[in-house]
Amino acid sequence: MLPRKLSQLGPGVTWFDFNGDGWDDLFIGAGRGGRLGVFRNDGHGGFVRQRAKAFDAPMGRDLTTVLGWQPNPTNLVLLMGLANYEDNPMKAPGFREFSIVTGAADENLLLSSASTGPLALADFDGDGDLDLFVGGRVLPGRYP
Template sequence: MVARGLKPLIALLASGIPGAAPPGLHFAEVAASAGIRATIVCGGPEKKWIPEANGSGAAWLDYDRDGWIDLLVVNGSTMDRLAKIVQGAGAGTAAQGAYLFRNLGNGRFRDVSASSGIANPYWGTGANAADYDNDGDPDILITTIGLDLLWRNNGDGTFSEVGKAAGLSRKLAWHTGSAFGDYDGDGDLDLYVAGYVDLSALALERPAPVCQYQGLAVFCGPLGVKGERDLLYRNNGDGTFSDVTAAAGVE
């Protein structure tokens, strides 16, 4: 389904009513007026497949270090293109693969996706931002149904994709989320990537089965499908990672 406009960007406003106990909290949807507009793709108009039941991810980061938090939005894809990804016959989305909005500091954002160089030829599932190379700039990891993308911040408003050079797995996989953290206490941010199901076992030619829950039709889930393993990468401190999943006992 193609949806015009990002799902609500929420502005939090505290009510200043004297004597209110406790004070209430009010939310206002301001995405359009703030300049955040995106075409989000998540399969077709009718949700028949498991990937279509999941949205994509987003991340807040100050990519240009101007003191204002910017916004990254990851896009999905269509089922026909996803089938090509799984078959290793190609990649690409029917729309822009990722959006980067620069915070102008006045309550508005500017779309700098094209000039930043950030792209996503796969079905994006999640986003994370951290300074993995310790150069002072936040970098970006996009998890996908496809190959995970590591975007190194060049410090000039642009990014370079360095996933292969950094040692990330080049196996097509369905990864959902990720987390950076210094698990070994050496001062470098390591990386954990969560897997969902094994793409080689996912039968895309059959719609997901439908179950009943409290009278409603819901997805049954990937019954009988082999799970995709999680990954733990150790940061080598030189801009590269080593897969230590097995050595660390991660299952």
């Protein structure tokens, strides 16, 4: 018996200033079929839900992590971990890279059978650039 469902951890969240106003905005991940929640910080202690076609597409998989990143001064990116524990175990886990500026989205698959867990950005190799760490969480069909 599992002490809790591995498929229902709750949504990943991140604080990230996506509009450059100096206030961190709130992004809340979603489960499969749900929509990414985007809330703009109004700078007065409140938040306003942002509706945009780019943010309103239903998720094809559960989002394990949502992470904001600015790879260069002209681009803002959301990185979203994509779980595969509800899919066919042979379907590769991965993450989605979504450009807030252009609206372009790329799904990157990983060479791993473990479902995507945490994401983190750090300069792992000391070259001055941020590197993406993608942690594994659970092997589909197997209790960890």
